[in-house]
Amino acid sequence: MKQLLDQKPIVLLLSALLLGGLFILPLVITSPALMQIIILIVLYAYLTSTWNFVGGFAGVLPLGHSAFIGIGAYTSTVLMQTFGLSPWFGMIIGGLLAAMVGAAIGLPTLKLRGAYFALATIAIGEGMRVLFENVKQVGPFKINGPSGISLKLVESSFMDFQFDSKAPYYYIILIMLLLVLLLTYFMMNSKVGYYLAAGGEEPEAAEALGIKVARYKLIAMVISCFLAALGGTFYAQLMLYFYPKSILGLDLSFEIAFIALIGGRGTILGPVLGALLLRPVSELTRIYLGASLPGLHLIIFGLVLIMVMRYYPAGIVEPIRNLINKYIIEPFNKEKKSAEGSEADKAD
Amino acid sequence: MSLLEVTKVTKKFSGLVAVNEFSMTVEAGQIVGVIGPNGAGKTTLFNCIAGAFPPTSGSIIFNGQEVAGKKPYEICQFGITRTFQVVKPFASKSVLYNTMVGAFAQTQHLHEAEHIAIEVLQFLGLDHKKDIVSKSLTLPERKRLELARALATKPKLLLLDEVMAGLRPVEVTEMLPIIRKINETGVTIVIVEHIMQAIMNLSEKIYVVNFGKKIAEGDPDTVVADEEVIKAYLGDEYVVTQH
Known part of the structure; x- marks a missing residue:
C-alpha cells in the first residue's frame, strides 16, 4: 500500500479526481441507454483485466476466455432459477467451478507455446459453446440449449442482484474493476509477478533461476478464470438474458483479446484504455450497422489492431503514458523545481 | 567430501x-x-x-x-545456478528487474530482492545500467547480466x-x-x-x-x-x- 501511495503528488491528485468523477458519473448521466454503454465499457475493462493475468503476464495468448465467463453466468443463473440461491453466492460457486475447469485445462495446455496454446484455447472455448447449445437440461438444471436462459424478473434488491436503475450495476462493476486492478498492481509488484513475467519471457532461463514456471502459470490461470466467471454472473444479471453464442462464443473471447492487445497487455491500464477505445466502436457499429453488416466491429478491431501493432507494439498505453509524462508530470516537476530552488527532484 | x-x-x-x-x-x-x-x-x-x-x-x-x-x-x-551460452535475458525488462528475478530465490519480499539485486549489480559494475532495458545492452553487458542474475540466487x-x-x-x-x-x-x-x-x-x-x-x-x-x-x-x- 505504501508503494501505491508513494507516487508523485500530481499523479495522486489526478487519480483522486478521476476516481471521484467515476463515482459521481451516474448522477450526471441520466440516460439509461448511455449508462448501459458505460457499464459495458467497465465490464469489458474488467473482463480484459482478468484475462490479463494469463494473457498479459504468463506470456501466452488465451483465446477462449468466454468459456469461463459462460461458466460463471450459467452457474449462478441455474442455481437461482432452480434453488432460488442468491446470485451473489452463485457467483462465488461459479468462480470456483471456473477456477477448477481452468486448472484442468491449464495443466496440459499451459506447457504449449505461442500459437499452440492459442489454438488449444480456441478449441476449448468453441467446444464449450457447442456443448451448451446441444444440451437442454443437466439433472435439475434447465439450460435450454441454443435458446439460452431468460432470468426470472424479481423486485429490485441487492440480494437478488437485480435493480430497476442502472446506477447500482455501474457501481458494482466499477468496484469489481478497481479491485481487480488493485490485485493486478500487487501481483506485478510481488514475487509471483516477477516469476510470471520471467517464465513468460524466457522459460528456460527462469527455470535455471529456480522458478517452477508451470506452477506460476497455473496460479495465474486459476486466478484469471475465477475472476472472469464473476464477470459472467454480472453479465447475466445485467442483461437478464443470455444464450451460448452471446456468452460462450469466439466473438467474446476475441473481443477481450483485441482489447488487451490494443490497449497494452501486461500493463495495469492497458485493458481499461483498450475497452474505452473499442467498446464505443463496437456499440456504434452494432447500433448503426448491426442489421446490415453484423460482425463489422470485429473487422474494425482488426484494422485498429494492425495499425496499433505497426506503430505501438506495446499497445496504446505506451503513447498515452508518454503524453501524460510530457504534459502533466514534467511541467509540474519543473514548477516544483523552480519553486523549491536547487532541491533535487528525487521522485521516481 | x-x-x-x-x-x-x-x-x-x-x-x-x-x-x-x-x-x-x-x-x-x-x-x-x-x-x-x-x-x-x-x-x-x-x-x-x-x-x-x-x-x-x-x-x-x-x-x-x-x-x-x-x-x-x-x-x-x-x-547450483547456471548461465547460458546464448544469453537469455528477460529482454523487455530492466537490468534491475532481471537481477531481482534471481534474487527472489532468497527472499519473498520485493524490497529485499531489490536490495540484494543492487548489491550484486554493484559487485559486477552494472549498477549504473540498472534502469536500462536489457535488450538494449551490449553483448559483454548481457553476459555480465547473465552472471548477475545467477549470482543473485546465491x-x-x-x-x-x-x-x-x-x-x-x-x-x-x-x-x-x-x-x-x-x-x-x-x-x-x-x-x-x-x-x-x-x-x-x-x-x-x-x-x-x-x-x-x-x-x-x-x-x-x-x-x-x-x-x-x-x-x-x-x-x-x-x-x-x-x-
Whole structure:
C-alpha cells in the first residue's frame, strides 16, 4: 500500500479526481441507454483485466476466455432459477467451478507455446459453446440449449442482484474493476509477478533461476478464470438474458483479446484504455450497422489492431503514458523545481 | 567430501552418445574448467548437471545429495545456478528487474530482492545500467547480466557456459578478473569454455572432453602437454612434430 501511495503528488491528485468523477458519473448521466454503454465499457475493462493475468503476464495468448465467463453466468443463473440461491453466492460457486475447469485445462495446455496454446484455447472455448447449445437440461438444471436462459424478473434488491436503475450495476462493476486492478498492481509488484513475467519471457532461463514456471502459470490461470466467471454472473444479471453464442462464443473471447492487445497487455491500464477505445466502436457499429453488416466491429478491431501493432507494439498505453509524462508530470516537476530552488527532484 | 561428484554420466540422444561415462570431482572453492573442441559434449554435460535434461545413466552428487534427473528449478534450489551460452535475458525488462528475478530465490519480499539485486549489480559494475532495458545492452553487458542474475540466487556452485564466447579479446581480459572475484567470495565455479587462454588462466583443474569422453584431466600445464589433447585440438600430425 505504501508503494501505491508513494507516487508523485500530481499523479495522486489526478487519480483522486478521476476516481471521484467515476463515482459521481451516474448522477450526471441520466440516460439509461448511455449508462448501459458505460457499464459495458467497465465490464469489458474488467473482463480484459482478468484475462490479463494469463494473457498479459504468463506470456501466452488465451483465446477462449468466454468459456469461463459462460461458466460463471450459467452457474449462478441455474442455481437461482432452480434453488432460488442468491446470485451473489452463485457467483462465488461459479468462480470456483471456473477456477477448477481452468486448472484442468491449464495443466496440459499451459506447457504449449505461442500459437499452440492459442489454438488449444480456441478449441476449448468453441467446444464449450457447442456443448451448451446441444444440451437442454443437466439433472435439475434447465439450460435450454441454443435458446439460452431468460432470468426470472424479481423486485429490485441487492440480494437478488437485480435493480430497476442502472446506477447500482455501474457501481458494482466499477468496484469489481478497481479491485481487480488493485490485485493486478500487487501481483506485478510481488514475487509471483516477477516469476510470471520471467517464465513468460524466457522459460528456460527462469527455470535455471529456480522458478517452477508451470506452477506460476497455473496460479495465474486459476486466478484469471475465477475472476472472469464473476464477470459472467454480472453479465447475466445485467442483461437478464443470455444464450451460448452471446456468452460462450469466439466473438467474446476475441473481443477481450483485441482489447488487451490494443490497449497494452501486461500493463495495469492497458485493458481499461483498450475497452474505452473499442467498446464505443463496437456499440456504434452494432447500433448503426448491426442489421446490415453484423460482425463489422470485429473487422474494425482488426484494422485498429494492425495499425496499433505497426506503430505501438506495446499497445496504446505506451503513447498515452508518454503524453501524460510530457504534459502533466514534467511541467509540474519543473514548477516544483523552480519553486523549491536547487532541491533535487528525487521522485521516481 | 567434494562439493560436486559426477560419476560415469552418460547421455544418449537416440543413437548418438553425446556424453560417455564422464566423471569429475569439484572441491568447494575451486574453479574447474571443462574444455574440448566443438560438439565434444561440454554443453550437454552441463545440461545434465543443471537438470535441463536427465542423464541416461550415472550419478551426480552435489553436497552429499543425488541431483541427477532433478528439474532445473530444483537444481537451482539445491544451490547450483547456471548461465547460458546464448544469453537469455528477460529482454523487455530492466537490468534491475532481471537481477531481482534471481534474487527472489532468497527472499519473498520485493524490497529485499531489490536490495540484494543492487548489491550484486554493484559487485559486477552494472549498477549504473540498472534502469536500462536489457535488450538494449551490449553483448559483454548481457553476459555480465547473465552472471548477475545467477549470482543473485546465491549459488554454492556456479556453472558458466561459455561466458566469454563472442567477446573481443579486450572484453575477455575484462571478464577474467570478474570471474576470479566471484570465486573469491566463496562461490565454486565450473566453467565450460572454448577460449584456451582464458581457461588456462582461471582454472586450477581442467577436464578435456572429446566425442563425449574425458581424454585428459589435471592442472593446466599438464593438460596442454597431453598428446591426446593436442591431437583433439590440432590433429594427429602435430603430435609428431612436437617431439
